[in-house]
Amino acid sequence: MQTIYQSEVYADLNPNWHEEDSPWKARQIEAILRKNAISFDKACEVGCGTGEILFNLAKAFPAARFHGYEISPHAYQRAKYKETDKVTFSLGDFTAEGASDYDLLVIADVIEHVEDYIAFIKALRGKGRYKVFHIPLDLSVQSLLRAWPITKLRENVGHLHYFFKETALATLADCGYRVIDHAYTASRLELPNQTLSSRLMRLPRRFCFSLNPDLTVRVLGGYSLLVLAE
Numbered sequence: 001m002q003t004i005y006q007s008e009v010y011a012d013l014n015p016n017w018h019e020e021d022s023p024w025k026a027r028q029i030e031a032i033l034r035k036n037a038i039s040f041d042k043a044c045e046v047g048c049g050t051g052e053i054l055f056n057l058a059k060a061f062p063a064a065r066f067h068g069y070e071i072s073p074h075a076y077q078r079a080k081y082k083e084t085d086k087v088t089f090s091l092g093d094f095t096a097e098g099a100s101d102y103d104l105l106v107i108a109d110v111i112e113h114v115e116d117y118i119a120f121i122k123a124l125r126g127k128g129r130y131k132v133f134h135i136p137l138d139l140s141v142q143s144l145l146r147a148w149p150i151t152k153l154r155e156n157v158g159h160l161h162y163f164f165k166e167t168a169l170a171t172l173a174d175c176g177y178r179v180i181d182h183a184y185t186a187s188r189l190e191l192p193n194q195t196l197s198s199r200l201m202r203l204p205r206r207f208c209f210s211l212n213p214d215l216t217v218r219v220l221g222g223y224s225l226l227v228l229a230e
Contacts, residue, residue, distance in 0.1 A: 020192050022052030025108055028185045029053070029132050030060045032228050033104075036181050038130055040064055040103035046094045046124065047071070047110035051079035054087050057106075062086075067102075069094035095123035102128035109134050109224075111171075112159045121175040130180075133172065133227040136187065138162040140221030149221075164218060168225050177229040184213060188222035198222065 033040075041064055045054050048068030058066055068089045070076045076091040083089055105128035112135065114120045124131065136153075139162045143149045153159040163171070165184075172179060188198045189205055201222060208216040209223075217223045 019050055019052045022049075023056050024191055025134060026053050026056030026060065028134065028226050029057060029106060029108070032132060032181060032183060032226055036228055038104070038228070040130065042102050043067070043104040043106060044069065044094070044100070044102045044128065045106040045108065047107065047113075048079060048089065049075045051082060051087065051089060053106065053108055055082065058084075058087050069097075094127070095120060097127075100127045103130065104128055105131045107131060107133050109136060112136060112138070112161045112163070113157075115160060117161055118171070118175060121171065121177075125176055129230055131177070131227075131229050133168075133225075133229065134185070135163055135168045135225045135227065137164050137168070137184075137217060137221065137223055137225055139164040139167075140217065141219045143221050163225070165214070165225055169227070172227060172229055179227060179229050181228045183226050184209075184217060184223045185226050186222070187224040 040061070043054075043057070043061075043064055043066050045051075045066070045068045048054060048070050049072075051068050051070075054066045054068050058064070064086075066087045068079060068087070070079060070089065070091060071093060073091060076089060079089045105124060107124065111117045111121060111133065136159070138150055138153060138159060150159075150162060153162075165182075169179060169182065186205075186209075188194060189202050201220065205216060205220050205222045208220060
């Protein structure tokens with residue numbers, strides 16, 4: 001499946017590489033880092049796309065240096081064009097690189113695309129102290145009943161694995177991580193360019209979430225999971 005990223009297939013399906021989502025994602029990452037008083041000097045995003053999350057994080061943490069790894073030549077070229085002295089990029093498989101000493105790794109909406117996601121997550125463990133994962137929670141009662149939301153994610157954006165909160169956290173624990181903090185993010189409620197069905201579901205999702213977050217996410221979906229781990 002990774003050939004869709006190394007060829008032009010993914011770029012043809014998603015020509016902007018979801019750049020419009022990056023400011024929102026960066027704000028979620030910043031929030032969990034500040035909440036837990038995590039300080040860092042060197043950060044790396046694995047699967048950085050065109051680098052927009054890193055550019056937004058660089059504004060929030062101006063004293064830090066950021067590096068991004070990307071396997072898609074198309075996305076890498078777009079990122080490399082914007083490189084600065086604080087934000088740099090490499091084309092390649094980060095897990096195949098030698099030892100690294102990053103204070104922070106960011107893995108935002110990546111593991112669901114990786115064929116052997118267990119080996120991938122394990123390979124990241126020794127490459128940085130703290131990790132922030134952002135994981136879409138594609139499995140919900142409504143997505144299973146309708147089926148097409150999951151099949152569209154597979155066809156259009158290459159999701160190979162589908163999680164709900166408990167399986168996402170269990171996966172990280174099984175791979176040797178200690179979860180420091182986690183939180184839901186309202187991806188389908190707050191990200192731009194949502195489908196009509198997602199826009200219609202905003203109000204019921206918000207209302208039900210205020211009453212019972214876990215049950216709402218499990219039944220209605222529309223949320224992702226942000227995890228700070230080490």
